[in-house]
Amino acid sequence: MCNINNYIKIKYQKRRSFMVIGGIKAILFIVAVILVVGIIGAYSYHFIRRIVNLILKNKSSRYKKILSIILAVALVISLIALFGVWSVAVLYVLLFSIFVDIVYFIVCKVSGKKNKTCEVIYRSGIIPILIGVIMTSYGYYNMHRVVETDYTIYTDKNIRSEGYKIAFISDLHYGVNMDGKQLEKYCEDIEAQNPDIVILGGDIVDENTSRKGMYEAFDELSKIKSTYGTFYVYGNHDKATYARKPNFTEEELDNAIKDSGIKILADDSVTINDQITVTGRKDKSFRGDNLREPIDELIVNTQADSNKYNILVDHQPGDFDETDNAGYDVMLSGHTHAGQIWPGGLFIKTFIKDTLCYGHEKFNNLDIITSSGMAGWGIPVRTEENCEYIILDIKPE
Template sequence: MVIRFLLMLLIFAALNVYIGWHGSFLLSFFEVPVPAAMYWIVFWIVSLSYVFGRFKIVPGVLGRAFQWVGSYYFALLEFALILLPVADLIAWGLHSAGVPTTTYVPVLGTFVILVLALLLGIGSWNAWNPIIRTYELHIDKPGGDFKELRVAMASDLHLGNIVENRHLGRLVKAMNAMKPDLILLPGDVIDDVIEPFIRKEMAQVMKGLQSRYGIYAVLGNHEYYGGHIPEYIRQMNSIGIRVLQDETVLVADSFYVAGRKDKTAESMDKAGRLPVADLLADLDKSKPVLLMDHQPYHFDKAAAAGADVLMCGHTHRGQFAPNHLITKRLFELDWGYMLKEKMHVVVSSGFGTWGPPVRIASRSEIIQLMIRFA
């Protein structure tokens, strides 16, 4: 683990040197009067600012500001590592062809800077302006008192120092406008530590969520990473949101809501988590079963266990391109809808963001499920 960590640290440092050199080169080329030592000090502070803020190396308000700056730098880092090699290759070709540097350096430099700014701008807009996606599902079972069930669902809120009450208020307003029968939150409601959730009284904003038959959530990997699960559950219980940990609930004697512990419990919870077959074993399968499991794995097992609808999150659909190409290969379904045997699967790209509040080829979304019964 130590060798792996040192190797990752070395790679991270090398990538930042590569990016930092380009910035230094442009400043010198345009004769901007910034001392080299000052430039590199500021550059390394910015590149490491997320670490300074997230791990409270710099505490308080300044540390939270560092976390904001560092989160955006993560996106800038990835975009720059895509654009700069292309710009370098073009520059090498032009230089080999005898084109003066005074001709192509200003054009390439300006182009890269403008594209980076455009990507960050569009990505921020996509992150802070959620859309509502509606899926119409049919379950070939009677729904008891229901012919139709309207479910509002949002995964991966990641409430913390980056995603705050303003964005959470958008969720409350949009969900309440749906007038849902049920609200489901399939994991990663908080972003690791619970301190900002408490300090900013986010529970009081979430308390505004309204549904006829309750609000249920499950744990995601970030609740486990933060290590404050008992306090998180207490906060949620205080506002009427039940966090299901390998539990099932019969709602209105008509359908079941089941919630699994996150897959992270297999390594971070002494009790582990139940196999999905055991979780659903004693349910009356003539009634519809709505299952939440944060990470979208083993659809076949959930279908075989008798789930009618499986709701997941976790992937963020890569959050920003080209990461979505990776998540598409990692998961059977990394975003959207599929029918697995007779089970409906919905994987959300999430409402909040981890790290940079930037989304490219992905949107902040709220899911509306219109479920019709036989």
């Protein structure tokens, strides 16, 4: 009885601590949003006021000031209300306007030289507007173009002479950049590579995917023929964690995956030919009773050993030191979208430690591969890297 009470007490304390941490994070997020909106609003006023002063030279200063404030407020509201391609375009215009401001200050203010034509071009805002439109248009086109990315890894472990070919798909976020027919086409392209194993690395669906779309996505993906089957690892969006009213339940999602013949790996593994293990981790965003196992316990419980080639699939790239020490040979991840919208990738590389934003790197004995994903989250714009699926060849040395 005492043990049961202690268990309940510990469980209650953990849940309470998660609630406190969650509350603090929510407050910090709200404060951050207010600050960002305030900064965007202030600079929008500066940018618009410059254009208004150029166009309405004969109007009073008071009139131009009031008009600029109204337009700046309307612009900020539209960023939130029309969240999507429009938001990206406006933010790019404002971002490149800052660069133009810096160049203008250096050339005209510091040097003391002024050119009437340059002054008009600067005040009109035409340069950042053009760059913003071009960048956003390219990003929209790039989001709707999926490429194949190939990697080859050699191992000294005892695997068959022809090696193994793995198709890795992550971050489809179904509904952002393709419909059922387009997904069917890409699945046919993947199948044409004759993969031995298909791995779905999480965030195949998200909060914006309809219930019908969720079933459609897994139905199409399950049609990819492979030698040893298709395996699925959850991401942080699949279960519509961030939606107040999800379009589908966790049970419906689980059933859709399993009924399509796809095996879910959640701190679980599968062994192939007694040569390769594929282990899928629960996502690190999971909380409460769904916490994932420590990596050193996971490799023991899943019966991976040093004689086999051990593949770890973890939606969010990280914990490289622990993964390497545990004895895994390669880690497959997604999640980052390679930044998706510039300068997102630069931000990740600069400020987020113990992660790989994109590509293939070697960490001691561990090969790390992070995919940019087959789509992106929320906004159908990508100005960082390409949308992709990965074909990984593991070959004996």
